[in-house]
Amino acid sequence: MERELSGEVIVVGGGVIGLTTALVLARSGRRVRVWAREPAERTTSAVAGALWWPYRIQPEQLVGQWALATLAVYEGLAEQARETGVRMVEGVHLGVRMDELGTWAAQVPGLSETAAGAGLAARLPLIDMPVHLRWLRERVLKAGGLLEVREVTDLNQVPAAVVVNCTGLGARSLVPDPTVRPVRGQLVVVENPGITTWLTSADEHAAESTYFFPQPCGLVLGGTAEEDAWSLEPDPRVAAEIVARCAAVRPEIAGARVLEHRVGLRPARDAVRLERQVLPGGRVLVHNYGHGGAGVTVAWGCAREAAGLAISAAS
Incomplete structure (x- = not known):
């Protein structure tokens, strides 16, 4: 293993989950490095249509909490849409009813059934991902974080006391976790x-x-x-x-x-994996992956929880 980077938290993965987690950590005063095998604009996050909405993600109860926390952040970021890439846009979810959704739905401002009963109307965050990923990257750097294009082949060999795994589909081979x-x-x-x-x-x-x-x-x-x-x-x-x-x-x-x-x-994944794992020697690995089709939707809620696990481990 390389010489341990004392006091630093290394976030592995540079998509929306990794960058948001790194930003929360950096803003908390932690020294943060992001290691990603490719720039953010080449990740799955950059391809996303990126409408805020819980889609293909479990478990429902936790997802609702993470999604609502993220929604609140996006509503604020939409006030600077040109810089952040986040806009509040009106639209309709056809074939969806309120009673089919979790309790989180009642807390989404303005979410209501259409007059014709064909679905749910709402004004929701729609994110221009290339702009938003660039904004996240710039904010991480401004908060004192470092970004490095670097491939990780073994999480156990990452030279930090606390590592946060935000590798998405890469976790399948890297953890390894065949359920991804x-x-x-x-x-x-x-x-x-x-x-x-x-x-x-x-x-x-x-x-x-x-x-x-x-x-x-x-x-x-x-x-x-x-x-x-x-x-x-x-x-x-x-x-x-x-x-x-x-x-x-x-x-x-x-x-x-x-x-x-x-x-x-x-x-x-059948459920998002967001938990802390203690490695041999006392090092800590925080997992934050398996967000399915809703990484953008839960990014800030999951980032805050993952950062909390990382900070408590580093204290």
């Missing part, structure tokens, strides 16, 4: 024909869904949720089906010029 699995999501970005609201029609257990999010880069169309699928190559047939499903809701999408195809692998 990919849920493949494919998106299509088209020129926005003038749509200003978001819409989702998604069954958490279905492999296909319909949604569109107006982002600065264009209108992001989705999507898919393919269990245990590892390919990062866009499938032209799937892309055409995504456009067709969205155009069935808003016909003007049919003629929109395609700008980009995206594929991301959601780091799914």
